[in-house]
Amino acid sequence: MNEPDVVVGIGGAAGDGVASAGNTLALSVARQGQAVYAYNSYQSVIRGGHSWLRLRISAKKPLNHGDQVDALVALNQDTLDRHLQELVAGGAVLYNSAKLQPAYAAPPGVQLCPLPVPDLTPAYRDLPVMQNTVAVGAVIHLMGLDFKGLESVLESTFAKKPQVVKTNVEAARAGYDYAVAHFTPLAKQLHATSQRWALVTGNELMAMGAAFAGCKFYCAYPMSPATHILEWLTAHAKELGICVRQVEDEISVINMAIGASHMGVRALCATSGGGFALMTEAVGLSGMLETPVVVVNVQRAGPSTGVPTKTEQADLNQAFGASQGDFPRIIMAPLSMPDCFAMPALAFNVADRYQCPVIILSDLLMGEGNETVDPALLDVDFEIDRGELITSPDGRGAAREPYLRYKDTPSGISPRAVPGVPGYLHVAASDEHDEDGVLISDVYTDTVRRKKMADKRSRKMADVLKHLPAPTLVGPADADVTLVGWGSTWGVISEAVERLNREGISANHLQIKFLVPFHVAEITAALSRSRKIIVVENNQSGQFARHLRAETGITAHGHIRKYDGEPFEPKHVVAGAREILERGTAVVEVLSTEPGWQTEHPTGTAGDWTGRAVATAHTSSVAT
Amino acid sequence: MATAVAVLDVKDFKPEVPPDWCPGCGDFGVLNGLFHACAELGRQPHEILVVSGIGCSSNLPGFFRSYGVHSLHGRALPFATGAKLSNHEMTVIVTGGDGDGYGIGLNHFIQAMRRNIDLTYIVMNNEIYGLTTGQVSPTSETGMITKTTPHGNLEGMLNPIALALASGCGYIARGFSGQPKHLQKLYADAVRYPGFALVDVFSPCVTFNKHNTYDWFRKRVYRLEDTAHDSTDFHAAMDRALEWGEKIPIGLFYRNPNPRPTLHTDDPGLQAGVLVRQAAGVGRAERQKLIAEFT
Numbered sequence: 001m002n003e004p005d006v007v008v009g010i011g012g013a014a015g016d017g018v019a020s021a022g023n024t025l026a027l028s029v030a031r032q033g034q035a036v037y038a039y040n041s042y043q044s045v046i047r048g049g050h051s052w053l054r055l056r057i058s059a060k061k062p063l064n065h066g067d068q069v070d071a072l073v074a075l076n077q078d079t080l081d082r083h084l085q086e087l088v089a090g091g092a093v094l095y096n097s098a099k100l101q102p103a104y105a106a107p108p109g110v111q112l113c114p115l116p117v118p119d120l121t122p123a124y125r126d127l128p129v130m131q132n133t134v135a136v137g138a139v140i141h142l143m144g145l146d147f148k149g150l151e152s153v154l155e156s157t158f159a160k161k162p163q164v165v166k167t168n169v170e171a172a173r174a175g176y177d178y179a180v181a182h183f184t185p186l187a188k189q190l191h192a193t194s195q196r197w198a199l200v201t202g203n204e205l206m207a208m209g210a211a212f213a214g215c216k217f218y219c220a221y222p223m224s225p226a227t228h229i230l231e232w233l234t235a236h237a238k239e240l241g242i243c244v245r246q247v248e249d250e251i252s253v254i255n256m257a258i259g260a261s262h263m264g265v266r267a268l269c270a271t272s273g274g275g276f277a278l279m280t281e282a283v284g285l286s287g288m289l290e291t292p293v294v295v296v297n298v299q300r301a302g303p304s305t306g307v308p309t310k311t312e313q314a315d316l317n318q319a320f321g322a323s324q325g326d327f328p329r330i331i332m333a334p335l336s337m338p339d340c341f342a343m344p345a346l347a348f349n350v351a352d353r354y355q356c357p358v359i360i361l362s363d364l365l366m367g368e369g370n371e372t373v374d375p376a377l378l379d380v381d382f383e384i385d386r387g388e389l390i391t392s393p394d395g396r397g398a399a400r401e402p403y404l405r406y407k408d409t410p411s412g413i414s415p416r417a418v419p420g421v422p423g424y425l426h427v428a429a430s431d432e433h434d435e436d437g438v439l440i441s442d443v444y445t446d447t448v449r450r451k452k453m454a455d456k457r458s459r460k461m462a463d464v465l466k467h468l469p470a471p472t473l474v475g476p477a478d479a480d481v482t483l484v485g486w487g488s489t490w491g492v493i494s495e496a497v498e499r500l501n502r503e504g505i506s507a508n509h510l511q512i513k514f515l516v517p518f519h520v521a522e523i524t525a526a527l528s529r530s531r532k533i534i535v536v537e538n539n540q541s542g543q544f545a546r547h548l549r550a551e552t553g554i555t556a557h558g559h560i561r562k563y564d565g566e567p568f569e570p571k572h573v574v575a576g577a578r579e580i581l582e583r584g585t586a587v588v589e590v591l592s593t594e595p596g597w598q599t600e601h602p603t604g605t606a607g608d609w610t611g612r613a614v615a616t617a618h619t620s621s622v623a624t
Numbered sequence: 625m626a627t628a629v630a631v632l633d634v635k636d637f638k639p640e641v642p643p644d645w646c647p648g649c650g651d652f653g654v655l656n657g658l659f660h661a662c663a664e665l666g667r668q669p670h671e672i673l674v675v676s677g678i679g680c681s682s683n684l685p686g687f688f689r690s691y692g693v694h695s696l697h698g699r700a701l702p703f704a705t706g707a708k709l710s711n712h713e714m715t716v717i718v719t720g721g722d723g724d725g726y727g728i729g730l731n732h733f734i735q736a737m738r739r740n741i742d743l744t745y746i747v748m749n750n751e752i753y754g755l756t757t758g759q760v761s762p763t764s765e766t767g768m769i770t771k772t773t774p775h776g777n778l779e780g781m782l783n784p785i786a787l788a789l790a791s792g793c794g795y796i797a798r799g800f801s802g803q804p805k806h807l808q809k810l811y812a813d814a815v816r817y818p819g820f821a822l823v824d825v826f827s828p829c830v831t832f833n834k835h836n837t838y839d840w841f842r843k844r845v846y847r848l849e850d851t852a853h854d855s856t857d858f859h860a861a862m863d864r865a866l867e868w869g870e871k872i873p874i875g876l877f878y879r880n881p882n883p884r885p886t887l888h889t890d891d892p893g894l895q896a897g898v899l900v901r902q903a904a905g906v907g908r909a910e911r912q913k914l915i916a917e918f919t
Contacts, residue, residue, distance in 0.1 A: 030919070198918035208914060214904025216893075217710055236914065238892035241902050243709050245891075248735040252702040255695065259675075259706025262693065263714070264900045267706070285696050378915045384904055391900075418900070419691035420711055422670045427685050427692035430678070438641055439686060439694070 004188040005058035006143050007066045011083055012075030015047040021073065021132040022053040023370070024153055026199050028140060029057050030372050031149040033193030037491075038370035039065040041566060044224070044309045050078060057143065059193050061372070063336070063491030067569035070186055071142060073135045074100060084110075090187025092142050096131045113138065113183045120178055121171035130171050137175030144189035147176050198375040202334070202366035205341035205373070206296060207232035210268050211240050213345035213382045217260035217267040219245040219253050224308045225364040226270045226298035250275035254282040254295060262291045262428065264391055264418035266348050270296035273315045274305065280322045283357050287327030287457070289428045290406065290414065292351035292358070294344065299363040301565050310565030311364035313487055314539035316515065316547065319359045326454065328354060328461045331516040332468070333361040333487030337371040339513070345382035350467050353387035354460045355416055361515070363538070365567045366488045390417035390424060404435040408452060412459030461517055468514045470522035475501065475508030481581060482530035484556065486512040486544045489536055489568055496573035503574070505581065512544070518551045527554055534558040534580055536573055542587075562590040632666055634659045639689040650827030650838075651681050653801030654748050658688065658717075660804070661811035665715070672715045675704040677724035680755045681748035681827065684719045698729030701736045704743050705887075711900045712742065712888040715815055722749040726762040726782050737791035737820050742886040744814045744821045747784065748801075750829035751836045758832035768835055785865035785877055788822045789858065794880035795821035796861065798873070800845050801828070802838055810876065817879065819886050826874070841872075848875035856881040 008025065012018045019040060026036045037056045043049035056066040072093040074080035077100050084093055084102055089109030093102070097114030106112055115138060117124050117131045124130045133154075140150050150172050158164040207229045210218070220230040230246065237244040243260070247253045253269045261267040271279065276297045286293045299315045301307035319331050330350055334340045340362060347358040405426040407414040414435075417424030427433075431441035432450055440446050440453075473482070475497055485493045490511045500507040510526055527533055535545040535556040540563040545556050558580035562568055568590065576588040637659045645651050662672065672690035676682035678697035685692030691714075695703040700718045708716045725733050725747045736743065752770065753759040759772040762782040769776055788796045795817035799807040807825065814821035826841050853873075854860050861878035888894050896902055906914070 196919060198915055200918050204918070211914075212906050212911060216899050216902060216904060217706065219706070238895065239910070240906060241893055241896045241899075243891055243893040243899055245709070247702070248731055251699065252705075252732055252735070255699040255702035256706035256709075259693075259695075259703035260710040260899075261706075262703075263673075263707050263710035265710045266904060267710075281696055282699065285699075289693070289695075373918075375915045375919055378918075379908070379911055381908070381911075382905065418711075419673045419707070420670060420714055420900070422668070425669055425689060425691055427694060429686070429694035430696055431694060439683070442644060 003058050003060035004190065005056055005060070005062055005066065006070045006186060006188050006190060007068055008055045008057065008071045008073065008139060009069040009083055010053045010055070010073040010075065011079030012051055013048050013078070014043065014045050014051050016051070016075040017129045017132050018051040018053050018075060021075070021136055022055055024150070024157065025136050025139065026055055026370055027153045028136070028150040029143070029145060029190070030197040030199050031152055032145050033195040033197070034059060034145070034190055035061040035197060035372045036199065036370065037062040037065050039365065039567060040368065042309050050082070052079070052083070057190065059191060059195070063494055064570060065369070067571040070188060071139050073139055075132060076100070092183065092186055094135045094138055096135070099131070111184055113142070113179070115175060115178060120174035123167045123171060133168050133171040134175035137172035138179035138183070141176045141179040142183060142186050144185055145192060147173065150176070196375055197372035198378060199370060199372050200337060201228060201368055201370055202337040202340040202362060203228035203298065203368065204232050205337055206270070206344060206362065206367070208378070209341040210344035211236065211242060212380060213348050214266045214384045215242060215268045215344065215348070216265035217243045217257060218269065219247045219256050220270055221247055221250050221253055221275060223272045223275045225300055225367045226272050226275075226296065228368070229270045229296065229298070250278035251282070254279040254293065255285070258282060258286050258289070258291050258293045261293050262289065262418070263420065264389065266352070268294045268296065268344065270298060272298050272300045273302050273318060276315065276318060276322070283329070283359070284323030284325060284327060285430050286357040287323065287329060288430050290355035290416065290457070291428065292355055294347045294351050294358045294360065296360045296362055298367040299361060301563070307565045309364070311567050312538050312563060312565070313361075313363055313489070314543065314563065315361060316539070316543040319361055320516065320547070322359070327457055328356045329516060330354070330356060330358045330464060331361065332358070332514050334366060335487060335490035335511055335513055337366050337369060338373050338377065340366055341373075341378060342380070346467070349383070349385040350464060352389065353385060353413070353467070354464055355387065355413065356460065361487060363488050388413055388415040390415055390421060393422045402436065405437045406433060406435045406453065406456065408435055408456045412456045412462070464517050465519060468517070468519070470519040471510055471512055471526065473508050473510050473526045476506055477508070477529065479506040479508040479530070481505065481507045481532040481534060481577060482510060482527060483507060483534050483536055483573065483577065484510045484512070484527070484548070485536040486515065489538060492568045492570055493536055493573055495570040496577070499570060499574050500577060505577070507577065515547065518547070520551050523548075524552045524554065527552070532557045532581065534560060534577055536560045536568070536576070538562050538568065558585065559587045560590060561587060564591050566592040632663045632668070634663045636669060637662050637689045639687065641686055643687040644683070645680060646831050648830040649680070650750060650801035650825070650829065651684065651748050653804045654681070654746065654807065654825050654827050655684060655687055657799070657804040657807030657811055658746070660808040661815070664808065664812050665815055667715050671713070672717065673704070673707055674717045674719060675700045675707065676718070677720040677729060679721040679724045681719060681721040682724055698724055698727070699732065700724065701729060701732040701743070701745070705736060705741045708741055708743060709888055709891065709894070709899065711898055712894070713898055716743050717815065718743050718745045720747060721754070722747060722751065722761045722763045723753045726784055730762070734787070734791045737788055737793040737822070739887050740792065740794065740819045740884050742819055742888060744811065744823070746811065746823045746825060748827035749784070749824050750827050750833055752829050752833040754829045754832050765835070783865060784822070784824050786862060789862050789865055789878060792884070793822050794819040794883050796878045797822065797876045798824045798826070800826045800841055800874050802842060803874075806847065806875070813876070817883070819880070819883050844870060844872040845874045846871055848873050848877065855879050
């Protein structure tokens with residue numbers, strides 16, 4: 001952890017180009033061997049509002065977006081007013097001095113870096129967004145990196161328009177040179193390395209990972225924050241030979257995916273909680289037909305329409321309870337963006353092997369966050385296990401016994417013939433059916449056959465766990481406190497545990513990836529020596545803590561929960577753990593208070609216990 | 625069509641399981657017509673997939689010898705769409721009732737016609753909810769008394785023929801289960817039509833619909849083939865679609881003389897051929913090209 005990391009915050013209104021400036025910056029530093037983790041806190045508006053992107057940049061791969069700001073690129077006055085006070089000593093704030101002025105004094109040790117943008121690029125007169133290019137050029141210098149990474153990104157971004165390349169490179173160069181001549185570099189300086197990085201989002205990785213794992217059919221209805229999976233697959237459908245369709249609603253989506261899968265292709269669909277609610281009935285169809293399907297829920301803050309652009313982990317109960325009746329299902333949650341890449345392959349393999357629905361619980365934090373990944377780790381030829389799938393008439397002897405699609409086998413898995421193969425005619429029915437597929441639903445109380453078929457299906461779950469690696473405790477075995485999380489909180493809890501140990505609190509970490517089936521024995525054993533168990537999750541009611549108790553009987557001693565729309569930062573978890581350990585608090589609810597926001601949206605919070613310096617003196621000067 | 629080699633017999637499509645519909649149900653006529661049509665078409669049972677929703681009529685795949693799926697209420701069309709896109713060499717026939725297709729599944733019906741997926745959709749339209757024992761349906765006549773409309777149906781009748789015309793459906797026909805020979809021809813032509821084809825069938829519910837009985841239909845229906853109707857004329861078809869009352873047309877309303885491309889012919893992902901036969905996964909060179917887009 002000796003490599004310095006710099007957090008750059010870029011803020012503006014929607015339409016100011018926050019995301020594209022951030023993308024340019026991220027790619028530029030990645031091309032100089034810097035790893036990036038970025039999170040954009042934005043609103044569901046196309047123009048206006050406030051968009052706040054933080055990029056944590058370091059030669060050592062960051063696992064989350066951090067909890068401070070070293071350099072601020074303010075694209076509008078609102079951003080300058082809100083975030084100037086958050087900068088740490090040694091930091092710098094960059095802004096277009098022709099347009100913006102700080103409304104209050106910068107915190108001690110923070111450098112003001114006014115950029116006279118109209119003087120630096122003549123293109124600004126017609127194209128205000130050129131201020132972003134100038135600022136990105138300047139901030140690259142302040143971090144200690146050279147210009148060539150940015151230049152190459154601008155060249156590739158605008159490759160088809162040489163004049164645009166020239167204009168942008170000149171503007172960026174002017175910003176860079178102006179910073180060399182007028183500003184002091186940041187206290188923390190980055191050093192270029194030769195590591196190559198791919199800059200990806202969890203959604204893109206989920207899509208590409210699915211394609212590499214043999215996905216041949218994808219359909220979806222556009223829904224934030226899952227839409228980019230559809231967009232990546234659509235963009236690559238033709239070259240990869242994947243049928244990708246946008247469909248009228250999520251009911252149609254999942255039924256179409258199951259229909260495609262029924263014929264023998266690997267089919268995927270993705271949505272967020274509201275769309276998943278519509279899919280619910282067909283999750284059970286997959287269970288009953290024993291036709292595999294993989295469904296991704298990129299969770300956002302609910303309920304109902306909820307907060308479409310904010311993150312949450314509150315759809316766990318929804319996944320547990322999706323569809324009526326008892327049937328085998330598998331539920332898994334990636335722990336990081338790179339995990340989003342590998343998960344579809346595993347999900348497809350177990351879906352095919354156990355002929356059941358698999359639900360992947362991603363979330364907005366991973367789905368839309370940006371992270372750098374070693375490209376070598378993405379070049380994976382995934383093992384494809386189709387399970388007991390019959391795709392040709394071979395292997396059927398002359399003495400044919402009638403084919404039983406739902407044969408009652410010891411494993412519960414019945415060899416699955418796909419329609420089109422001669423010799424295996426059958427009807428697959430959503431009604432309860434016998435081994436040959438013939439309905440027993442209309443037969444007067446056939447208790448024996450009904451129970452036999454329900455048992456056959458449920459028996460399949462008995463050995464699913466052997467395909468799913470058990471979680472392991474990370475950190476000192478004899479720790480004072482164990483932090484338990486699931487899914488996307490892995491990176492932030494990992495860093496918090498490191499910090500707690502540095503601060504003299506012995507802590508370890510258990511992160512859960514597989515929710516159903518649950519590694520009861522392994523998790524019970526891992527937690528058996530824990531003195532204090534704290535469950536960290538991004539929801540209000542502690543859905544995972546209840547699941548842990550239901551499955552293992554283990555009741556956590558404390559809970560750190562966050563459901564204000566924003567993801568955890570390491571300091572939240574550190575402060576929450578301290579609060580529980582030192583004061584015996586049962587449930588700590590974390591609130592990300594942005595001091596400058598309180599004038600607009602009074603939250604009534606007196607202070608910020610999480611440790612952020614609340615610059616109360618400045619709140620009155622916020623202009624909106 | 626050159627593929628119609630009549631080497632198959634009706635018995636090739638008859639399974640051991642007999643239908644459990646009420647004696648006299650219109651659906652027997654629908655099924656009989658389908659046996660004959662499939663024998664005529666010359667497709668082997670394993671080359672045919674019959675997908676249904678839920679309802680009395682949706683039990684049909686269980687009484688037909690081919691590959692079959694008895695899916696969810698109202699969702700047969702999306703299921704069948706996914707199936708067809710995955711293996712477009714299969715003949716995919718979708719069956720169901722008016723509640724299934726015109727009620728709970730109506731959105732999918734319109735979307736399937738709009739996207740011109742190459743399916744044949746047979747709707748056994750009995751103007752009532754039969755399996756749930758006699759509630760009002762989207763195609764029940766205004767004023768009709770049912771269990772849930774004791775004072776008469778206040779709502780208007782859905783007109784599937786006019787709706788299909790407006791939604792871009794390229795083959796639109798209506799039959800009557802009292803005339804299975806006629807149905808056989810409509811089905812066979814519908815399957816041969818390259819694109820979405822609708823065959824709406826008056827299929828009387830002898831138990832719960834005492835209004836739209838066999839006699840009621842026999843008195844009213846007349847065949848468009850017996851008139852000067854031009855089934856390539858969209859506007860003429862719309863005029864006929866709106867006829868209801870003392871005289872009700874059956875037969876071929878409309879066949880688009882210039883069929884639009886079907887969804888599977890133009891889908892970018894299907895250009896290499898039948899999806900289910902494509903190799904799964906991505907080769908090394910292609911993987912590296914995709915990864916490079918992120919660097």
